[in-house]
Amino acid sequence: MYKIILLPGDGIGIEVTKSALSVMKTVAELFNVELEFEKHLIGGSSYDAYGEPLTKETLQACYNSDAVFLGAVGGYKWESLPHNLKPEAALLKLRKALGLFTNIRPAKIYKPLIDSSSLKKEVLSGVDFLVLRELTGGIYFGEPREFDANHGLNTMVYFKDEVERIAHMAFKIARERNNKVTSVDKANVLEVSQFWRNVVHQVHKEYEDVLLNDLYVDNAAMQIVHNPKQFDVILTSNLFGDILSDIAGMITGSLGMLPSASLGNKYALYEPVHGSAPDIAGQNKANPLAAIASVAMMFDYSFEMKKAASLINEAIVKTLEDGYRTVDIQSEGCKIVSTEKMTQIVITNFKELYHNQAIGLFTL
Ligand code: NAD
Numbered sequence: 001m002y003k004i005i006l007l008p009g010d011g012i013g014i015e016v017t018k019s020a021l022s023v024m025k026t027v028a029e030l031f032n033v034e035l036e037f038e039k040h041l042i043g044g045s046s047y048d049a050y051g052e053p054l055t056k057e058t059l060q061a062c063y064n065s066d067a068v069f070l071g072a073v074g075g076y077k078w079e080s081l082p083h084n085l086k087p088e089a090a091l092l093k094l095r096k097a098l099g100l101f102t103n104i105r106p107a108k109i110y111k112p113l114i115d116s117s118s119l120k121k122e123v124l125s126g127v128d129f130l131v132l133r134e135l136t137g138g139i140y141f142g143e144p145r146e147f148d149a150n151h152g153l154n155t156m157v158y159f160k161d162e163v164e165r166i167a168h169m170a171f172k173i174a175r176e177r178n179n180k181v182t183s184v185d186k187a188n189v190l191e192v193s194q195f196w197r198n199v200v201h202q203v204h205k206e207y208e209d210v211l212l213n214d215l216y217v218d219n220a221a222m223q224i225v226h227n228p229k230q231f232d233v234i235l236t237s238n239l240f241g242d243i244l245s246d247i248a249g250m251i252t253g254s255l256g257m258l259p260s261a262s263l264g265n266k267y268a269l270y271e272p273v274h275g276s277a278p279d280i281a282g283q284n285k286a287n288p289l290a291a292i293a294s295v296a297m298m299f300d301y302s303f304e305m306k307k308a309a310s311l312i313n314e315a316i317v318k319t320l321e322d323g324y325r326t327v328d329i330q331s332e333g334c335k336i337v338s339t340e341k342m343t344q345i346v347i348t349n350f351k352e353l354y355h356n357q358a359i360g361l362f363t364l
Helices: 012-031 044-050 056-063 087-097 111-116 160-175 191-207 217-226 238-251 289-301 306-321 339-362
Strands: 002-009 035-039 067-072 102-108 128-134 180-185 211-216 233-236 259-263 268-272
Touching: 002 012, 002 044, 002 056, 012 035, 012 067, 012 289, 012 306, 012 339, 044 087, 056 087, 067 087, 067 289, 102 160, 102 238, 102 289, 111 306, 128 160, 128 238, 160 180, 160 191, 160 233, 180 191, 180 217, 180 238, 191 211, 211 217, 217 233, 217 238, 233 238, 259 289, 268 289, 289 306, 289 339, 306 339
Parallel strands: 002 035, 002 067, 067 268, 128 233, 180 211, 180 233
Antiparallel strands: 102 128, 102 259, 259 268
16 A cells, blocks of 8 residues: 655646546556555645645655655745745755655657657657756755855755765666666866766766766756757756756657656655646646656656556557647647546546556467
8 A cells, every 4th residue: 555645736736636646546446556645735725724835744744655746836826925935935845854865857758749849850759868866965055155245155065975875866767777877067177076976986886787977067968959869867966957957858848748756765756847837727728747747757666666657658648649739739730638638538548558458468
């Protein structure tokens, strides 16, 4: 039995979490696995109910979970609140509290959407890599930090254990994929990057079957748009990863398609990359595919249910191949559907793929 905490949040977060839950329930039914769900407030909806964006109760529920699924937080209504009460503050606090030191963002081409990218088809076809971004250290957290009228100061610092744990994660994940890690730094200029590089190479001694290369971050940014097929797992620090994961995400198309996972040693959180999209919230228009693909990541990374994960992804591809689109990814001749309809179609395809492969196994 696995316990999953659902944190729908605000705006379309609520709608896409419904979609995600329907897919999780379908997995439970088909794969005969017991899933227990518990829903909690976070972000603006939590502020409205309790006067704070992340309550102790919600955090405690996450501490007792096998996985957390989050929709999205934020909205116009809460924009003028002080920083620590804003919906987004809940996210940072939650990631830190759960020790989620690795953020994983896949960059994978959905063939039926290849024309909606700004890159050429030949460059994109077959692209399939992950960006592993260190999430709880580096310049976003380093001390001292300050500014006045004459200067601004932040500190980029990494400690050995912080680099070691994410390097182990990268090599382990690469072993399950195409066995290659590209570590991205700025070791020609920054001491902290030279240190990062040294530690990554030390850890690599335990994974010599995995290919390791290093790239400077400026070159990595160019290579992602020039020849993205060369990558399998990109391993990098918090700041560089923030930028590179956005570049990597966008070469593959729309914001409504991008899933993510944040992992620590004990806890895991899965969420679509997009925000709460207040402009379309409550209209049954949101693209649920990023949320559904995040569910696939949950079954892959948290529950070792790789078959379920790959069938969910195949169901997404089949749905797109059949021409179904939400408004954000519409193209000529497509069939525009609502959030709920898109979810239903993915689930129908998922069930069909599951049964087809079961029949395939039976007749072998
Ligand atoms: P956003 O991602 O919410 O929306 C950007 C644009 O993309 C909007 O036009 C929106 O309609 C569209 N869009 C996003 N996801 C979509 C989907 N699934 N289907 C269809 N269209 C989609 O970013 P924003 O407008 O900059 O931020 C809105 C709020 O969300 C802000 O309060 C922001 O702080 C918050 N936010 C939260 C998260 C999070 O919870 N992880 C991430 C980013 C932004």
